[in-house]
Amino acid sequence: MRKGWRAPLSGGRCDDCASRLGRANVKPLALVAIVALTAFAFGRYLRPAPPPLIIHRAANSPLSDEAMNYQALAQANASTANATKAEANAADDTVYICGARTKKGTPCRRHVHVPGERCYQHKGLPAMVPLDKLTIKPDDTKK
Numbered sequence: 682m683r684k685g686w687r688a689p690l691s692g693g694r695c696d697d698c699a700s701r702l703g704r705a706n707v708k709p710l711a712l713v714a715i716v717a718l719t720a721f722a723f724g725r726y727l728r729p730a731p732p733p734l735i736i737h738r739a740a741n742s743p744l745s746d747e748a749m750n751y752q753a754l755a756q757a758n759a760s761t762a763n764a765t766k767a768e769a770n771a772a773d774d775t776v777y778i779c780g781a782r783t784k785k786g787t788p789c790r791r792h793v794h795v796p797g798e799r800c801y802q803h804k805g806l807p808a809m810v811p812l813d814k815l816t817i818k819p820d821d822t823k824k
Contacts, residue, residue, distance in 0.1 A: 776817040780808035 738744065777796045779789035781803035788809045791800040796815055799806060808815060 778815050778817060779803055780810050780815045781806040782809045 777793050777798070779791045779793055779798075779800040781789045781799050783789050783803075789800060789803055791802070793800055796812060797808070799808075
């Protein structure tokens with residue numbers, strides 16, 4: 682008779698206990714698990730490092746190898762955007778709105794290119810207001 686907590690781990694059992702509990706031996710399974718974990722850890726340790734990220738560019742690429750000045754680029758884009766908006770407003774004196782009924786019950790205020798046209802959200806719906814009210818003149822937009 683064995684007593685204590687080491688009895689199930691020792692593997693030695695009497696014939697009566699062995700017949701009831703089975704003759705499973707834990708030592709070979711533990712040995713296989715230890716060998717597998719050691720092989721896994723050793724393989725992870727010996728694995729080579731991933732190569733560095735290299736971005737290839739064609740020889741005739743228009744991009745420069747010099748560092749970019751992002752602040753100057755942002756200022757240039759802002760000034761050209763303002764000039765483009767001013768030219769667009771000067772070229773087109775009148776602005777048209779959609780005018781279809783919204784869920785709130787008011788006329789839609791989205792801008793459209795042609796009078797009588799509807800915005801993407803109200804395609805096919807009739808206008809709530811007459812056609813002359815759908816035109817916004819440049820003097821009205823400054824108010």
